[in-house]
Amino acid sequence: MLWMEAVKRAQAELIEPFELEFVMRGKRNLDKLAWLNLMRKSISDEELSVLTTVTQALKAQKPPQYLVGWAEFMALTLTVNENVLIPRQETEELVRMILEDTSKSCHNLRVVDIGTGSGAIALSLVNARPDWKVTAVDLSKAALEVACENAKRHRLDVRFLVSDVLSALTEEKFDLIVSNPPYIDPAKANEVDDSVRKYEPSMALFAADKGLEMYEKIAKQALSVLTENGKIYLEIGYQQGAAVKAIFEAAFPNKVVTVHQDYFQKDRMVSVK
Numbered sequence: 203m204l205w206m207e208a209v210k211r212a213q214a215e216l217i218e219p220f221e222l223e224f225v226m227r228g229k230r231n232l233d234k235l236a237w238l239n240l241m242r243k244s245i246s247d248e249e250l251s252v253l254t255t256v257t258q259a260l261k262a263q264k265p266p267q268y269l270v271g272w273a274e275f276m277a278l279t280l281t282v283n284e285n286v287l288i289p290r291q292e293t294e295e296l297v298r299m300i301l302e303d304t305s306k307s308c309h310n311l312r313v314v315d316i317g318t319g320s321g322a323i324a325l326s327l328v329n330a331r332p333d334w335k336v337t338a339v340d341l342s343k344a345a346l347e348v349a350c351e352n353a354k355r356h357r358l359d360v361r362f363l364v365s366d367v368l369s370a371l372t373e374e375k376f377d378l379i380v381s382n383p384p385y386i387d388p389a390k391a392n393e394v395d396d397s398v399r400k401y402e403p404s405m406a407l408f409a410a411d412k413g414l415e416m417y418e419k420i421a422k423q424a425l426s427v428l429t430e431n432g433k434i435y436l437e438i439g440y441q442q443g444a445a446v447k448a449i450f451e452a453a454f455p456n457k458v459v460t461v462h463q464d465y466f467q468k469d470r471m472v473s474v475k
């Protein structure tokens with residue numbers, strides 16, 4: 203059987219057929235032309251078995267990024283596995299907002315990324331601003347292993363620590379605190395896509411107090427570690443703008459708290475300046 207025929211049959215089983223090409227090309231590191239040339243060749247039993255396994259995994263809604271083992275974020279290709287959230291486009295918007303807000307003349311900023319996961323935010327910031335001193339924390343050791351691997355792969359200098367929010371950093375000061383914390387209300391778990399709920403780590407998704415627990419902890423703990431002119435940048439759930447604004451206005455009455463929309467005009471970020 204030709205590859206073309208095997209792929210066509212497999213794609214007929216899938217709701218999102220284009221994902222199969224993405225995963226197979228990703229696994230074999232093939233560009234588009236090499237993939238098209240492969241289509242005219244016969245498929246071996248071994249290759250057919252890989253194609254079938256991938257098709258079954260996609261049918262079971264496993265995210266393609268976990269199947270290939272990487273995801274693109276900003277300028278970086280990051281290793282991902284089921285211990286880390288797949289970094290999202292909305293989070294790229296948060297990183298861009300920070301970079302636009304802090305000109306290149308803001309040297310040597312001390313930054314902490316709370317809940318770093320794959321390291322997406324921390325690594326992108328240090329990649330764009332190599333003189334920043336970036337610390338990245340996570341409660342998950344398994345996530346930090348992935349983040350460390352990503353730092354090594356891109357030769358980026360980030361300090362990684364296991365920490366429950368900022369509890370390991372109470373003696374330090376930061377000019378900038380950033381976080382994309384877990385923010386989904388567990389009571390709304392049924393509204394989350396099956397592929398997310400089934401495969402992405404639940405500690406990266408869900409938080410108590412209607413999804414607000416991490417914001418409450420960050421606001422409380424940031425009080426002692428944020429410098430006087432320090433800033434906080436947060437990703438939020440699209441219905442949490444007012445609640446997160448209220449938490450940070452109460453904790454930082456002298457700062458301006460602003461809710462920002464994402465590309466789809468949904469509330470998605472909060473800045474505290």
Ligand SMILES: C[S@@+](CC[C@H](N)C(=O)[O-])C[C@H]1O[C@@H](n2cnc3c(N)ncnc32)[C@H](O)[C@@H]1O
Nearest residue numbers: 289317318319340341342366367382383384406
């Ligand atoms: C939504 S994911 C964000 C991952 C990554 N920053 C990104 O934007 O792709 C949230 C992360 O917070 C971590 N986390 C959950 N509870 C935490 C806590 N109490 N302290 C520190 N990190 C926590 C999770 O392990 C997960 O890696």
